[in-house]
Amino acid sequence: MAASASTPHPPENWEEDDDQEADEAAEMEAFQRQYEDNFSWEALQEDEFGRLRPLDFREEQRAKRRRLLSAAATACIRRGMIRYLQIVVDLSRAASIGDMRPNRLAVMSGVLQGFIRNFFDENPLSHLGIIITRNGIAQRLTDLAGSPEAHISKLQGNLDASGDASLQNAMDMAAESLKSIPPYGHREVLILSAALSTCDPGNVLDAVKAAKQNEIRVSIVGVAAEVHICRVFTQETGGTYGVALNEKHFEELVFEHVPPPPSLATDAAASLVRMGFANRNQDGVGGTAFIGKECKLSSGGFTCPRCKARVVDLPCSCHICGLTLISSPHLARSYHHLFPVKAFTEMPQAELDTLKERSGGRRERDRDSGGMTCYACLADLDPIAVDHGEAAGVSVVVRCPECRQLFCFDCDAFIHETLHNCPGCLCSAGNESAEDGNHAEQTDAMDEE
Amino acid sequence: MAPFDEEDDSFLLVVILETHEDLWSSLAGESQSADIGNLSLTSFIQQVLVFLNTFLAINEANKLVVIAACGDHSDILYTTASLHRESQGPKKAASSGNASEEILRKLHTLLQEEAARPGGDSARPAVLAGALSRALCLINKAQVGNGGTGGGRAPGRARLLVLKGSPDATEQYISVMNAIFAAQKVEVVIDACMLGAHDSAFLQQAAHLTDGVYLRPKHKGALLQYLLTVFCGDAFSRSFLELPRPAGVDFRAACFCHRRAIDLGYVCSVCLSIFCENVTDCSTCGTAFRAGRTPALKRKAVGPLS
Numbered sequence: 001m002a003a004s005a006s007t008p009h010p011p012e013n014w015e016e017d018d019d020q021e022a023d024e025a026a027e028m029e030a031f032q033r034q035y036e037d038n039f040s041w042e043a044l045q046e047d048e049f050g051r052l053r054p055l056d057f058r059e060e061q062r063a064k065r066r067r068l069l070s071a072a073a074t075a076c077i078r079r080g081m082i083r084y085l086q087i088v089v090d091l092s093r094a095a096s097i098g099d100m101r102p103n104r105l106a107v108m109s110g111v112l113q114g115f116i117r118n119f120f121d122e123n124p125l126s127h128l129g130i131i132i133t134r135n136g137i138a139q140r141l142t143d144l145a146g147s148p149e150a151h152i153s154k155l156q157g158n159l160d161a162s163g164d165a166s167l168q169n170a171m172d173m174a175a176e177s178l179k180s181i182p183p184y185g186h187r188e189v190l191i192l193s194a195a196l197s198t199c200d201p202g203n204v205l206d207a208v209k210a211a212k213q214n215e216i217r218v219s220i221v222g223v224a225a226e227v228h229i230c231r232v233f234t235q236e237t238g239g240t241y242g243v244a245l246n247e248k249h250f251e252e253l254v255f256e257h258v259p260p261p262p263s264l265a266t267d268a269a270a271s272l273v274r275m276g277f278a279n280r281n282q283d284g285v286g287g288t289a290f291i292g293k294e295c296k297l298s299s300g301g302f303t304c305p306r307c308k309a310r311v312v313d314l315p316c317s318c319h320i321c322g323l324t325l326i327s328s329p330h331l332a333r334s335y336h337h338l339f340p341v342k343a344f345t346e347m348p349q350a351e352l353d354t355l356k357e358r359s360g361g362r363r364e365r366d367r368d369s370g371g372m373t374c375y376a377c378l379a380d381l382d383p384i385a386v387d388h389g390e391a392a393g394v395s396v397v398v399r400c401p402e403c404r405q406l407f408c409f410d411c412d413a414f415i416h417e418t419l420h421n422c423p424g425c426l427c428s429a430g431n432e433s434a435e436d437g438n439h440a441e442q443t444d445a446m447d448e449e
Numbered sequence: 450m451a452p453f454d455e456e457d458d459s460f461l462l463v464v465i466l467e468t469h470e471d472l473w474s475s476l477a478g479e480s481q482s483a484d485i486g487n488l489s490l491t492s493f494i495q496q497v498l499v500f501l502n503t504f505l506a507i508n509e510a511n512k513l514v515v516i517a518a519c520g521d522h523s524d525i526l527y528t529t530a531s532l533h534r535e536s537q538g539p540k541k542a543a544s545s546g547n548a549s550e551e552i553l554r555k556l557h558t559l560l561q562e563e564a565a566r567p568g569g570d571s572a573r574p575a576v577l578a579g580a581l582s583r584a585l586c587l588i589n590k591a592q593v594g595n596g597g598t599g600g601g602r603a604p605g606r607a608r609l610l611v612l613k614g615s616p617d618a619t620e621q622y623i624s625v626m627n628a629i630f631a632a633q634k635v636e637v638v639i640d641a642c643m644l645g646a647h648d649s650a651f652l653q654q655a656a657h658l659t660d661g662v663y664l665r666p667k668h669k670g671a672l673l674q675y676l677l678t679v680f681c682g683d684a685f686s687r688s689f690l691e692l693p694r695p696a697g698v699d700f701r702a703a704c705f706c707h708r709r710a711i712d713l714g715y716v717c718s719v720c721l722s723i724f725c726e727n728v729t730d731c732s733t734c735g736t737a738f739r740a741g742r743t744p745a746l747k748r749k750a751v752g753p754l755s
Binding site (some may be wrong): 056077082125184223238270271272273274275276277279280305306323327328329331332333334335336339374375376377378379408410411414415418419420421422423426427428 | 522524528545576582585587591593606622623626628629630631634635698703712713714717718719720721724728734736737738
């Protein structure tokens with residue numbers, strides 16, 4: 001105890017007391033101390049079906065909103081939209097340890113499959129490849145490619161873990177494959193590491209230097225414990241490093257890499273990329289596509305506008321002329337990263353009350369239910385009206401700073417996570433000017449970078 | 450189609466109507482010359498009401514929401530009482546007597562308000578994006594509510610039907626596409642019926658991406674017939690119907706500089722804006738591209754990929 005040590009002659013009994021306290025604290029495990037003053041069960045209530053419901057949803061909802069807001073705050077920055085991501089999966093014998101259920105390997109593979117789907121959902125113009133490392137060497141599982149299915153089917157095949165991981169070999173291979181990508185692409189490596197050691201042919205710090213030189217951003221998610229060399233890798237290359245506490249946390253850490261990362265103007269050269277908007281072929285015999293490399297005939301498909309070759313699926317690069325082929329929805333899917341919805345602000349209870357009194361009469365005429373309703377879903381926002389009979393709980397009410405409309409918590413989450421549109425702003429009279437303002441701001445933010 | 454539960458085949462239908470008086474009178478005017486029959490706002494509403502009542506009668510558990518998109522704003526005309534049963538209780542139930550009556554009453558007020566609005570640019574196309582966004586929020590709320598507190602949702606139980614007459618508003622492109630992707634994510638089918646003279650690329654893409662049906666009826670006077678045969682059946686009965694096939698969706702993008710539809714274009718690598726010609730700086734994000742580098746870059750880009 002630092003306090004008792006600094007006092008030259010502490011009273012006898014005082015010291016004893018202190019010792020006792022220290023004993024108690026020592027008896028408690030670290031995880032127990034976290035819950036010492038936590039009486040969360042007192043905030044629960046049983047409803048008529050015997051289900052437990054929280055009395056006050058607001059704390060929980062606020063915590064969720066904080067996460068959303070932090071995402072919204074970082075939204076107004078330049079991002080690397082065209083990504084080339086190499087995933088390195090550690091299949092050393094440490095991956096077969098069963099501290100995650102059923103074992104680390106199964107958890108990593110499952111999360112990775114989900115990640116790949118989400119990655120292509122959010123980054124349709126990006127490419128991804130998988131490298132595995134075991135027995136001291138690195139192997140390429142899939143090449144850099146744009147379609148999620150190929151990667152996922154490879155991951156579903158039997159992968160067995162053995163030997164040691166080799167960080168240097170894996171990084172060398174990743175750097176080699178990322179060397180040839182076009183200059184506007186963002187080079188990234190994501191390592192899922194299980195081992196606490198690495199078995200390398202040379203100095204592993206050379207790999208760090210090489211990654212830095214090639215402007216590769218290395219991020220690592222570990223399942224075991226923090227390893228110094230991993231920290232060095234991420235710090236030197238501007239990536240992130242996280243160690244998972246459990247399966248859920250591991251998934252969260254991996255999924256943090258789904259949205260495109262912020263980028264600096266110096267990271268990748270901005271350029272105009274030539275792209276083709278491929279036409280869809282007709283169904284039936286006339287619309288078949290033949291890819292010579294795989295020697296496969298498939299129905300449907302798209303026609304490259306430059307060389308008239310046919311490809312099976314979009315987005316891809318034409319196998320004849322190399323043109324990037326996309327369709328306009330692929331581009332549109334990425335626009336919400338660039339033009340995000342403003343974060344809504346929470347309404348304090350007092351303000352809500354005055355608003356209710358003031359606008360109660362007017363709204364009663366509009367809507368048949370009295371009181372205030374969520375602009376988007378018409379759910380009642382009045383906690384007293386909600387509370388009759390059913391233990392619905394008190395919910396957070398938010399307001400859009402632009403259109404001043406009120407929204408309920410569910411809609412707030414839906415608007416910011418999935419929809420990326422503010423219904424109020426789109427429906428208000430000044431909708432065009434509002435959108436323009438948004439764009440202008442965007443431009444400013446990008447200039448600053 | 451989403452997996453469906455044979456026990457309960459009721460579902461939620463959200464209808465978005467475009468109720469702009471000027472639009473309808475202009476639509477009626479342009480089609481009078483041909484023998485395809487015309488459609489005034491009155492007969493449009495009449496036919497839609499018959500369709501909505503049929504939908505409600507097919508299954509008593511069916512839920513209905515009607516949203517009007519009118520000029521600059523949208524209004525929710527009708528919601529089935531049970532939609533907000535959990536949160537709103539008996540207060541709301543009392544008001545749901547007759548769907549048609551309520552819709553007509555609200556529509557009447559809405560049109561009067563719209564007419565009274567001073568200086569409004571009546572030629573502006575309706576806020577499709579806003580109405581779609583509101584509809585999706587409603588559906589999301591209903592699905593989250595059905596799934597209970599566990600957070601699970603009941604997918605495949607909701608459908609959106611858009612009845613639209615005005616041409617697409619290109620400035621709404623991003624927001625409409627956002628709405629379509631959100632619908633895709635929460636597994637909401639978007640059906641579309643285009644009543645204008647030209648195909649709507651927005652609605653075609655919406656129907657294509659969400660597995661819905663897009664239809665531009667040839668005989669607009671017989672709207673009810675189309676509605677009943679094409680848009681009435683639930684997800685299961687649809688598999689027995691010979692529904693109109695998409696003739697080919699236009700996936701070409703319009704460039705940001707001239708709004709021309711292009712096959713081959715240039716895309717800014719920073720903000721993904723589309724240009725039809727080689728420009729020196731991006732008009733959206735202001736990035737300057739290194740002049741003269743593009744041809745070399747192109748060759749470089751092509752090399753390793755082919």
